[in-house]
Amino acid sequence: MRNTLIFAGSSCPSLAGKICENLGMQPADAELSQFSNGETSVRILTSVREKDVFVVQSGSPKINDTIMELLIMISACKGGSANKITAVLPYFPYSRQSKKKSHRGAITARMLANLLGVAGVKHVVTVDLHASQMQGFFKCPVDNLHAEPLIARWIRHNVPNWREAVVVSKNAGGTKRVTSLADALKLNFGIVTTDRKRGSNMTASMIMNHLDGIEKQPLLENMSSSHTPNGAPSTPSRPSRVPHTIADAQGSPRRVNGPSVHTSFNGQASSSPGAIEELDEETDVPEYNDRRAHEVTHGRLVQGHIVPDDFPSPTTSNADASVEEDPMAMSHASSFFASQPHALGGSGDAASSDEEEEILKNPRIEHMITLVGDVKNRPVFIVDDMIDKPGSWIAAAETVVKRGFAKKVYCIATHGVFGADCLEQLQACDCIDAIVVTNSYPIREDKARNASKLVVLDLSFLLAEAIRRNHYGESISPLFQHTD
Numbered sequence: 001m002r003n004t005l006i007f008a009g010s011s012c013p014s015l016a017g018k019i020c021e022n023l024g025m026q027p028a029d030a031e032l033s034q035f036s037n038g039e040t041s042v043r044i045l046t047s048v049r050e051k052d053v054f055v056v057q058s059g060s061p062k063i064n065d066t067i068m069e070l071l072i073m074i075s076a077c078k079g080g081s082a083n084k085i086t087a088v089l090p091y092f093p094y095s096r097q098s099k100k101k102s103h104r105g106a107i108t109a110r111m112l113a114n115l116l117g118v119a120g121v122k123h124v125v126t127v128d129l130h131a132s133q134m135q136g137f138f139k140c141p142v143d144n145l146h147a148e149p150l151i152a153r154w155i156r157h158n159v160p161n162w163r164e165a166v167v168v169s170k171n172a173g174g175t176k177r178v179t180s181l182a183d184a185l186k187l188n189f190g191i192v193t194t195d196r197k198r199g200s201n202m203t204a205s206m207i208m209n210h211l212d213g214i215e216k217q218p219l220l221e222n223m224s225s226s227h228t229p230n231g232a233p234s235t236p237s238r239p240s241r242v243p244h245t246i247a248d249a250q251g252s253p254r255r256v257n258g259p260s261v262h263t264s265f266n267g268q269a270s271s272s273p274g275a276i277e278e279l280d281e282e283t284d285v286p287e288y289n290d291r292r293a294h295e296v297t298h299g300r301l302v303q304g305h306i307v308p309d310d311f312p313s314p315t316t317s318n319a320d321a322s323v324e325e326d327p328m329a330m331s332h333a334s335s336f337f338a339s340q341p342h343a344l345g346g347s348g349d350a351a352s353s354d355e356e357e358e359i360l361k362n363p364r365i366e367h368m369i370t371l372v373g374d375v376k377n378r379p380v381f382i383v384d385d386m387i388d389k390p391g392s393w394i395a396a397a398e399t400v401v402k403r404g405f406a407k408k409v410y411c412i413a414t415h416g417v418f419g420a421d422c423l424e425q426l427q428a429c430d431c432i433d434a435i436v437v438t439n440s441y442p443i444r445e446d447k448a449r450n451a452s453k454l455v456v457l458d459l460s461f462l463l464a465e466a467i468r469r470n471h472y473g474e475s476i477s478p479l480f481q482h483t484d
Helices: 013-023 063-079 108-119 132-137 148-158 172-185 202-224 273-283 327-337 353-361 391-403 422-428 445-450 460-472
Strands: 004-008 030-034 040-044 052-056 084-089 123-127 142-145 166-169 188-196 240-247 253-263 269-271 296-302 305-307 366-372 379-387 408-416 434-438 454-457
Touching: 004 013, 013 052, 013 460, 030 063, 040 063, 052 063, 052 460, 063 084, 063 108, 084 460, 108 132, 123 460, 132 142, 142 460, 148 172, 148 408, 148 434, 148 454, 166 172, 172 188, 172 379, 188 391, 296 391, 305 391, 353 391, 366 391, 379 391, 391 408, 391 422, 422 434, 422 445
Parallel strands: 004 052, 052 084, 084 123, 123 142, 166 188, 166 379, 379 408, 408 434, 434 454
Antiparallel strands: 030 040, 188 366, 240 253, 253 269, 296 305, 296 366
16 A cells, blocks of 8 residues: 555554555554663654554553553654554553543543544544443544454354354343344343342341331321320221232332222221222232243352352351341441442443452352353353453353353453453363454463463454555445355
């Protein structure tokens, strides 16, 4: 391509080299170094005047250094009178910080988008943003490519009996991504959810008893007020209907009116024959039998692993610790009803993988994990946008194998971040048969060599075609289509 230069950052030189090879080009010359105090130095060794410049830089273990290197390279090209500068970010850094998680939190992804704009970026090409609405953070066009066609093609060619498989989401936040792949492959899908188990402790029961007393108090006051101060009986009030709640066919609560209750002159409640007939009619609610109820499977999760039903609960000792009605214990037990912390705005999927990992590994907390979907004797594809921590992946894999009796489990993600010993733990898990990621994030060669289950898909063809179409002003819509 004429008047086009592609610069490779230090985070992914191999991926940038493959992109240039697919385009029949050579990476442009640039000198990247650091001073003794850690400052980043960039020198552009070729003319960029009136050229279409693409800078390929992804995330890396030294994420902040790669970001500064990217910004300095963009600024240097802008100072060299480049015609247009496009940032190619296979993995967008800080993409998980796209919303406030506390009142004093920062939306770091938006700040990085602003930094790129100030540096001089005119276009951004990335792959599978953690949240697609992040495109609104930029003042320039953003091409958010998808690795789904590449993953679907690999499944068709490498998974035996893939037409019988089930695509499973390991949390509620990833259902949209899972259903998209399931629709593309015309497969069924399922979901695994994890909830903290609420132990049946004595202090919680005492709180319920106190709440019951509070609810009954107005009724007693109404009954005692049925007599006037001079002892004469009061005029019976208009028959009232006592509301009660039943469940509809979907299991949702529905409030209906109960029988007519008359207050007699002696202060006791009595029901008329008509009310009794009405009670029989209204309370005769048909029993709904969910034909798909057998596809909901529950399991116990302790320290991130599925345990048998007779496994001793870690909350047993805490549950029997207090029996007397101690005010301090009552105050402590009030946290039983405390809502779980969510991100501002009400979404419950904002917890980071580090927080999720700490909760799952807490030996004092038992979780209830639920599998929705029939996976018995079928291959299972557990899909998410990235693999960073192993806890939730291992828990989902053990659930579909030990509880759902799945045949094989494939852990599939676009970005293989593999923090700490994540890849080693996934490799050691007997319930996982394959780990499929792309090369959007650099993986150390020694780690990849020791992981026999690891499969790395190449994104260079997708990114090279996106660069070519961007340079010539062609539509990128064909890149989102599935091909065999």
